[in-house]
Amino acid sequence: MLSQAIEGFRLSPQQKHLWLLQQQSGDIYCSQCVIRIKGQLEIDKLKLALQKVINRHEILRTFFHRQPGIKLPIQVINDNSEFFWQELNQSNGGYKPIEELCQEERQFVFDFEQSPLLRTFLLTESADQWLLLINLPSLCADSWSLKNLVKEISDIYGECLNDQELEDEPVQYIQFSEWHNELLEDEDAETGKAYWQQQELGSIPSLTLPWESHSDRKTRFAPKVYTVKLEPDLVAKLDKSATLHKSTIAEILFACWQTLLWRNTGQSDIVVNTVYPGRKYEELHETIGLLAKWLPVRCSFQENFKFTEVLSSIKDTLDSHEKWQEYFLREEDKKNDDYSSNSLISFEFEQWDDKYESGGVSLALEKLYVCFEQFKLKLSCVLREESLTAEFHYDSELIPPESIQYLAEQFQTLVASTLNNLEATVGELEIISDRQLQQLLVEFNQTQTNYPQEQCLHHRFEAQAQQTPNNLAVVFGDEQLTYAELNQRANQLAHYLQKLGVGPEVLVGIFIEPSGFGGASLTFNIITVILGIIKAGGAYLPLDTTLPQESLAFRLQDAQIPILLTQQSLTEKLPNYSGKIVCLDTESEIITQEISENPTSEVKCDNLVYLLFTSGSTGKPKGVAIEHRSLVNYLDGILERLNLPPGSNFATFSTFAADLGNTAIFPALCTGGCLYVAPQEQVSNPEALVKYFQRHPIDCLKIVPSHLAALLTSPGMQSILPRQRLVLGGEAASWNLIEQIQQLTPDCQIINHYGPTETTVGVLTYPVNDKLENNASKTVPLGRPLANTQVYVLDKQLRPLPIGVPGELYISGMGLARGYINRPKLTAERFITNPFTDEPKARLYKTGDLVRYLPDGNLEFLGRTDNQVKIRGFRIELGEIEALLDQHPGVRQSVVSVWEEQGNKRLVAYIVPNKQQQPSVSELRSFLTQKRQEYMVP
The missing domain is CATH 3.30.559.10 (Chloramphenicol acetyltransferase-like domain)
Known part of the structure; x- marks a missing residue:
């Protein structure tokens, strides 16, 4: 049929x-x-x-x-x-x-x-x-x-x-339907379609909003709406401004919305869809049906554009689109027949009549909800008499509600700021409300803690040694010292150094193998030496024994080191040096005859405690000077975050010439715990390292994420994971690594830790939750500031940026270094006056790190604003390597970059050789090895 x-x-x-x-x-x-x-x-x-x-x-x-x-x-x-x-x-x-x-x-x-x-x-x-x-x-x-x-x-x-x-x-x-279909099939339709092709919309990337979820678990379109009522006086101002600029309220609000999206994303070309009713002919005014259509409106932004210029551009585009609205087809604007449009960001303006009277009753529109397109975010503004309502429609699978509330507040602030001065540049307009500014500057930075301000580091250690003299203090390999033994030997060295003139502001270089020397065993290991220098009142400069002679010479000369502590077997590596050289192994008998009581010195909390050199973009490293009060403040702050019981065991196997290990060294020695220093020959041998930690279980370890990830590829490496706290630092940590660690040791608390050397070890911590949920950040967040530390996310004009918007991280507080030794100009450039406090002499450190605030107040690392990189926790200025390569007679120009493959980063150098001489790769590597350590050689 x-x-x-x-x-x-x-x-x-x-x-x-x-x-x-x-x-x-x-x-x-x-x-x-x-x-x-x-x-x-x-x-x-x-x-x-x-x-x-x-x-x-x-x-x-x-x-x-x-x-x-x-x-x-x-x-x-x-x-x-x-x-x-x-x-x-x-x-x-x-x-x-x-x-x-x-x-x-x-x-x-x-x-x-x-x-x-x-x-x-x-x-x-x-x-x-x-x-x-x-x-x-x-x-x-x-x-x-x-x-x-x-x-x-x-x-x-x-x-x-x-x-x-x-x-x-x-x-x-x-x-209408038949007319519209015939219109598009007509030969004359090609002109209209060509108009939309000329807009080149496909070349503009979709807007990625700062607060979008990075999860790939999105399964559905889940629209929700958040509504706010704008202040009554804004409506009158909008009407007046629209008349003055021969515009409409809708156009001004649309320009504000585009501007706000630009300020939040930084994308200079923005496409926002706006709805056209599809009723430009009078005969269609009363037709019921789906005539409306979302049309893309492109707008370009620069920091110095006036708002009136943006408004004029949008007005011209809207007028132009009006003529050709019937010819736009969304499916022709997509690829692969994908009709899912959840990347769309939209705007619409509605004006409702008040009410209709008929037959003794009145009818008035109270609510209106229409959805005929997927979207990520849509602003609907509704004007009714003197009332203006802003409805923020959003896909709740992509954007959390608290971010929308924050955005709504920004929009109200921006509209008010715009109406106060339409001739202002779009970069000058305010988008952060007073409440949000209070949150960014004050609430997120409420870290003031009354730690003892006058103590120096050695005072804390001496008090601990008196309290727990028989506790194990340090273990090097399989040899160990109690607190009493460590304190006694450090005291003897301190008295010896004081006789050599060591006191406040006197720098002493340390050029020894970390674990001690031969027959002298642990008499003068590096921990003893560090404590001895500090107890004498001086400051220490740790020097890696793998440093090339040229690099070692520069540090000694730049820091003007009067005394260098070393060992006999390393004297051949020393450059020409005019200061006093003390070989601790040959002088040990003399030193151990000194008295063993705690020495006295004139050192104060604002005196230098150590100097560390970091990579410099000019080709020369720079020395960062840290004071006692900064280190003691860090000690108290990190102990509070670690929240470990007294007597916990810590481990370190990082170089002492950087501050990564300070998270373990001083917290261990100032709380009655034991510091385990794994021998370098075991650190480079995974099997030996596993056996070491099986013999010596630890409670807390700090390690670079990429180093840990490499170690975990070997069998049985979960044995190196601590029982209570794992601190990751030195570079960004991935969620994949976190998941792997949690599977191996679910009871261990993972803490991500961030901080430049210039801010004393670290200033931010993020305790990772037990469950990995829909993370708002691509990498593990940096976290929140430690005690007596303030952090700010600022733009180039030092203005605070809203939550979610990328900007440069600036740090203030007790942890800031004194500056760069012998570099007053660089110090003035990187350590600037803090404009957000009335505290005299308060400074900000310009980190060069690109970050953003997450809605919960944690910071997320996004990259660098310059050419500095981190590889295996080592901070490297690419410009330093380029400057060194350019010194080679066979190199005319060089560029150094980072090549990352499967999470592993490597330095790669590209050179333009001189015509007369074309050096080989091995020749260039040998040239650099004579000047810098292996980790800086591409």
Whole structure:
């Protein structure tokens, strides 16, 4: 038998796009409105009015039939004007709040093959007040349709009371649909399509919002809305400004929205979609159906553009688009037939009439919700009389609600700032509210803690040695010292050094193997030497024994070291040096004859405690000078975050010439714990390292993430993981590594730790949660500041940036270094006056690190603003290596970069050789090895 023929009509281009979008995503797209009715309502007449409205507009009694194997359905008009009707009141038990009912209806799954698709609910609030909810598929209506419905229901309700009929016949939707399809198929349509191709929209990347989720688990489109009411005085100002600049309120708000998106993303070319009603011809004004269309509006930004210039540009684009709106097809703007448009950011402006009076009742639009396109973020501004409401619609699968609330506050601030001065540049406009500024500058930085301010580091150690003299203090390999033994030997060295003139502000170089020397065993290991220098009142400069002679010579000369402590076997490595050389192994008998009591010195908390050299962009390293108070403040701050019981065991196997190990050294020695220093020959042998830590279980370890990741590839390496705290530092840590660690040792607390040498070891910590949830950051966050530390995310003009917006990290507080030794100009450039406090002499350190605030107040690392890199925890200025390569006679020019593969970073150098001489790779590597350590050689 032949199936019965069904007469139908083609979908309009708008319907086709929405249908394909629905089929691909499975999401629900509806249009709904709530109408408030006041007066003596006759409910039967209202139902009759609704029926007559449905009779007038075929789209309200249309269903969609799709033949098997056919991609698109046809529109079928039903002669029956039935519709779903339900009355709800408090007495019949079915009453529920209107917002709840609206939410339920937005989840209602329409059967497009069955009519009726129109659903209505009448909620009785009182004897003379009702709410009428109308819900139907967005295939059948847009927001203009719903506003038309309110007017028609009012008009026809009045006619029903008087037994009259409306005489005018509206244009039916299928007429519009056929016209629009024919328009696009006409030969003349090529001109309109060419207009949209000339916009070059495909070359502009989608906006990535600062607060977007980085999870790949998104499975559905989950729109939600957050609504705010703008201040009443803004409406009057908007109206006045629009008149003054020959613009409209909608255009000014649209320009504000574009500006805010630029300020939050930094993307200079932005595309924001705005809705065109599709009713530019008068005959279509009263047509009901999906005529509206989202059109992309491109806008370019620069810091010095005036807002009026942006406004003018947007106005011109909107006017131009108006002419060609029918020719834009969303599917032609996409690739691979992907109709999912969740990257869209949109704007719309609605103006609602107040109310319609008819037959003794008034009808007024109270709520309007229309969704016929996926979006990531959409701003809908609604003007009603003197009231302006901003609705922030967002995909809750991508953006958290707290970020939307923050954005709404920014928008209100920006609109107010703009209306105060439309001639201001877009970079000058305020977007951070007073409340947000208080949060950024004060609440996130409430770290003041009253630690003992006058203590020096050795005072803390001496008190601990007196309290726990018999506790193990340090273990080098399998040899060990108690607190009493360590304190005694450090005291003897201190008395010896004081006789050589060591005291406050006197630098002493340390050039020894960490574990001690031969027969002298642990008499003068590096921990003993560090404590001895500090107890003498001096400051220490640790020098790596792998340093090339040229690099060692520079450090000794630049720091003007008067005394160098070394060992006999290393004297051959020393350059020409005019200061006093003390070989601790040959002098040990003399030193151990010194008295063993704690020495006295004139050292104060603002005296130097150590000097560390870091890579320098000019080709020469720079010495960072740290004072006692900064180190003691760090000690107290990190102990508070670690929250370990006294007597915990710490381990370190990083170089003593950097400050990474200070997280273990001083917390161990000032809390009665034991410091385990793994021998270098075991550190480089995974099997030996496993056995070492099996013999010596530890509670806390600090390690560079890439180093740990490499170690964990060897069998049995979980034995090196501590029992209680694992501190990661020196470079960004990945979530994959965190997951791997948690599987191996679920009871160990992981702490990510960040801080430049110039801020004393570290200033931020982030305790990783037990469960890895939908992380807002691509890498493990840097965290929040330690005690007596303030952090700021600023732009180039030193203005605070909002949560989520990338900027440079500036650090202030007790941890700041004194500066760079013998580099007053560089010190002045990097350590600047803190403009956010009244505290005299307060400074900010300019880190060069690009970060952003996460909504919870933690900081996320994003990269660098310069050419500094971190490889295996070593801080390297690429410019330093380039400057050294350029010194080679066979190199005319060089560029050094970082090559990363599967998480492993390597230095790679590219050179332009001189024509007369073309050096080999081995020759260049040998040249650099004579000047810098291996980790700095590409």
